[in-house]
Amino acid sequence: MFGTSSDAISVCGTTGATAVSTVEIYNGITWNSSQSANFADFHTHGVGTPSNGLRIGGNDNTNSCEHFDGVAWTTQTNILTNTSNNSSIGGPQSAISAGASYKSLVCNQYDSPAELYSEDLIL
Numbered sequence: 001m002f003g004t005s006s007d008a009i010s011v012c013g014t015t016g017a018t019a020v021s022t023v024e025i026y027n028g029i030t031w032n033s034s035q036s037a038n039f040a041d042f043h044t045h046g047v048g049t050p051s052n053g054l055r056i057g058g059n060d061n062t063n064s065c066e067h068f069d070g071v072a073w074t075t076q077t078n079i080l081t082n083t084s085n086n087s088s089i090g091g092p093q094s095a096i097s098a099g100a101s102y103k104s105l106v107c108n109q110y111d112s113p114a115e116l117y118s119e120d121l122i123l
Contacts, residue, residue: 001089002046002053009034009050009068010042011056019059023068025050038044038073039064048092057086066091075119 001009006028013020021036034050041058048054051070057063057079065076079097086099094111 005047006056007050009053011037011045011046011055011068012039014042023073033040035072037068038066038075045086045088045097047088047090047095050059052092054088054092054095056088057082059085 001008003009003026006026008026010022010024010026010031013022019040021038021040023036024031025034027094028100035057037090039058039062041062041064043081044055044058044062046053046055048068049078050068053065054076055064055066055068055070063078063080063082064079065079066073067076068074086097088095090096
């Protein structure tokens, strides 16, 4: 999920034990369905707004990255290191995502249109 309290987007999730690509946009009053993401996932994070946002990583140590322009999702260059349960900061043109990767902590830097840097962090 990313955006603000009056302009937010919820991306992916689960129905039972199954990952889904469902997307909903919040306008401050109600939630409305939008075009599904290209990849079903959960525990994914993003940065930006519902009209210019980036979904990064997710569960199962995925490295997928997608951009949303308010209408359609476009697959971006994958982040270098798979992460799970990540957290992201920044914007859609320049973001940092940190999360777990097989018992280590990883930081990925994304600078549109390609990722520039990946670093294992010491626990």
